[in-house]
Amino acid sequence: MPRLLALAFLLALAAASPSPAAQPERPSFAMVGYATVDALGVAGTTGGSGGTEVTVTTGQELRDAIYNNRSNEPLTIYVEGMLTYTAEEKIYVKERSNISIIGVGSDAGLDHVGLAIVRASNVVVRNLTIRYVDRGDKDAILINASHHIWVDHCDLHSDRDHGKDYYDGLVDINHGSDYVTVSWTRFHDHYKTSLVGNSDNTGDEDQGHLTVTYHHNGFERTNSRLPSVRFGSAHVFNNLYEDAETAISSRMGACVRVEANAFSDVRTPILTDQSRATGAVDLLDNDFGGVSVVTTPACVLDVPYVYDDVLQTAADAAEAIRQYAGVGQIGARATAAEAPPAGLALRVGPNPTAGPAALWLTLPEAVTVSADVVDVLGRRVRTVVEAAPLAAGAHRIEVDLGGLAPGLYSVVARLGGRVETRRVTVVR
Numbered sequence: 001m002p003r004l005l006a007l008a009f010l011l012a013l014a015a016a017s018p019s020p021a022a023q024p025e026r027p028s029f030a031m032v033g034y035a036t037v038d039a040l041g042v043a044g045t046t047g048g049s050g051g052t053e054v055t056v057t058t059g060q061e062l063r064d065a066i067y068n069n070r071s072n073e074p075l076t077i078y079v080e081g082m083l084t085y086t087a088e089e090k091i092y093v094k095e096r097s098n099i100s101i102i103g104v105g106s107d108a109g110l111d112h113v114g115l116a117i118v119r120a121s122n123v124v125v126r127n128l129t130i131r132y133v134d135r136g137d138k139d140a141i142l143i144n145a146s147h148h149i150w151v152d153h154c155d156l157h158s159d160r161d162h163g164k165d166y167y168d169g170l171v172d173i174n175h176g177s178d179y180v181t182v183s184w185t186r187f188h189d190h191y192k193t194s195l196v197g198n199s200d201n202t203g204d205e206d207q208g209h210l211t212v213t214y215h216h217n218g219f220e221r222t223n224s225r226l227p228s229v230r231f232g233s234a235h236v237f238n239n240l241y242e243d244a245e246t247a248i249s250s251r252m253g254a255c256v257r258v259e260a261n262a263f264s265d266v267r268t269p270i271l272t273d274q275s276r277a278t279g280a281v282d283l284l285d286n287d288f289g290g291v292s293v294v295t296t297p298a299c300v301l302d303v304p305y306v307y308d309d310v311l312q313t314a315a316d317a318a319e320a321i322r323q324y325a326g327v328g329q330i331g332a333r334a335t336a337a338e339a340p341p342a343g344l345a346l347r348v349g350p351n352p353t354a355g356p357a358a359l360w361l362t363l364p365e366a367v368t369v370s371a372d373v374v375d376v377l378g379r380r381v382r383t384v385v386e387a388a389p390l391a392a393g394a395h396r397i398e399v400d401l402g403g404l405a406p407g408l409y410s411v412v413a414r415l416g417g418r419v420e421t422r423r424v425t426v427v428r
Contacts, residue, residue, distance in 0.1 A: 027320055027329055027419050028285065032307050033213025035150040035181035036421070038408055040121070043423065045148040045179070047074035047100030047124030059085025059113065062101070066093050076100040079108045079128060089136025090116040093123055103127035106328030109155070112194055116142040117149060127327050128166035129155040130170075138168035147178040154185045155326045164223065171227075174198040176209040183213070186326035188220040189301040200252055200275045200367035206362030207253070210266075213303075215310070216317060218325045219247070229254040230275065235303050238310075238317035240325075241266050250279025255299035257282040260311060262318040263289040270294050287314040306374050306412050309419045326400065348411050352425040359384060359411060359422075361395040371400065371413040373424075386412065401426050 023251045027190040035045040051074025052217065056062045062083060079101060085091055089422045091113060093099060097120060103109055109129030114136065117123050121372050123146070130140040140156045143149055156170040170187050172195045173180055186191050194214075197206050210232025218240045219226050226241060227234065228249040237259035241247050247263065249258040258281055269286075270293040272278045280299035347360050359371060373382035384399050399411065404426050413420045 004020055008329070014083045019226070024056045024117055027216075027324060028310065029153070029184060029324075030419055031150055031181060032183065032310050033172075033181035033215060034211045034303070034307060035148055035213070036305050037211075038423065039179060040147050041272070042122055042148045042179075045122055045124060045150045045181070046074075046098075046126075047122060048074040048099065049124075049303055050096055051075050053078065055080060056083070057081055059091060059110070060087065061085040063087070063091050066091070066096060066099060066101075069077075069096055069099065072097040074098045076102060077119075079103045080105075081106060082109055082129065083113075084111050085113045090142070091323050092112050092116045092118060093120050095120065096117040097123070100124040100126070101128065103129070103327060108327075110140075114138070114140050117142070117146050118142075118144045120146045120149075122148045123230070125154065126152045126262065127154065127330055129327055131155075131157050133158070133167060138166075139172045140170045141172070142169070143171070143173045143177050143180060145175040145177060147180075149177070149180045150404070151180075152184055153325070153327060153330050155188075156185060156190075157188045158190050160189055160191060160221065160223070168192060169195050169225070172196075172198065173210065173212055174206075175202070176205040178209050178211050180211070181213045181215070182217060184216045184321075184329070185323045186218045187222050187226075188218070189222070191223040193219065193222045193225045194227040194417075196224050196227050196232050196234060197252065197254070199410045200230065200277075203252065210234075210254075213371070214236075215307075216325060218242075218321045219244060225249065229256050229279065230286060231299055235259070235301060236261065238312050238321075239315070240264075240318045240321040241269070246271055248281075249274050249279050251275035252277045252279060255282065255301045256280070257284070257301035257303070258286060259284040260286060260314045260317060262287045262314040263291065266291065268293075272297060280419070285288045285314065295346070306372075309412075309414050318336045346413060346420050346422060348422045348424045351423075352427045353401055354427055355400070355404075357399040357401055357424060359397040359399050361397065361413070363388040363390060363391070363392050363395070365392045365417070366390065367416040369413065371397070371411060371416055373399065373404075374410050375407070381409070384413075399424075 055078040114133040158167040224246045226247040230252040241263045246268040279296040371384035
């Protein structure tokens with residue numbers, strides 16, 4: 001009898017003891033958003049993937065590697081250490097294309113000098129710390145008149161010991177730039193954080209442009225412009241805002257879809273009246289931390305890409321951002337898009353096709369697979385396979401594209417927690 005009582009006591013104690021808090025599952029860091037869209041003669045954003053690789057350890061070496069790539073052949077530049085550069089006001093990616101600039105480890109980037117992407121295309125910037133940019137235009141990352149840009153897993157900051165005009169933006173996107181994604185980046189200790197459209201008077205070049213996605217970014221102790229958007233179309237989803245005066249501002253006819261974001265200690269999460277013409281918002285499933293927000297003018301933004309596989313609740317996104325945003329998360333030699341697991345292969349063919357096609361998969365391990373065909377607006381037009389458990393090895397799955405209008409489509413495959421996309425052209 002005493003043994004039974006002791007056993008009952010131990011079982012009751014185990015049941016009453018709190019279990020360790022579950023850690024959020026490591027998410028996919030594959031590119032999502034406007035940077036993935038095929039447009040302007042560019043098939044999504046790949047940066048320097050598949051091309052020459054170089055490593056730089058000084059600001060001059062970084063500047064020279066970019067400048068000397070006049071042929072615009074794919075080039076990946078790995079940055080080691082915190083670099084300085086004083087020969088010019090900024091390090092420019094100017095009139096260059098097909099470049100990735102990727103930091104190695106968790107202590108690589110630029111100190112007191114910013115990066116300017118000007119009249120460029122297909123540029124990837126990942127895993128860099130850029131801080132205390134107090135020279136030139138004082139922007140950490142400036143994107144002007146450029147398209148297909150991906151800023152991912154960076155740490156961008158200054159300080160708030162100076163006045164709000166001592167520094168400028170951390171990521172500013174201006175002059176008709178298009179197809180930009182900013183993801184998994186920490187913005188912190190700053191005043192004027194991220195501006196999309198730099199003036200009320202630039203409608204001639206900005207209307208119909210400035211297409212930008214912000215997702216899974218953390219904004220901490222950032223005063224305002226999180227982002228501030230003029231004229232453009234911005235999709236702001238699954239971001240975390242902590243300790244800010246104002247957050248998202250839509251101005252001058254912009255439409256901003258604000259979706260599943262978490263706010264804490266933010267006095268005014270949404271603004272629409274900061275210019276001579278209002279902007280509009282499309283608000284979905286946000287946690288504004290108990291603060292009342294403006295909901296008008298309202299708009300509906302239909303984004304031309306698939307993102308439902310990475311969309312989280314506001315609470316889940318907040319936890320993922322706290323653990324996985326910023327530098328040191330993507331490995332020492334990450335390429336333009338997160339490298340697939342060893343042994344994974346996926347292709348669609350024939351391509352182009354008049355209708356019949358197949359999806360070939362080689363899986364390194366057993367996984368549940370779903371796949372759909374989507375059009376250029378991200379609308380599902382065919383279901384290929386739904387939640388099918390597949391063993392490790394090679395598989396062939398029929399893809400029926402018959403009856404679809406000629407044009408470009410994507411096969412979006414969900415492999416467990418990973419998303420892979422392959423493009424296919426339908427002809428007649």
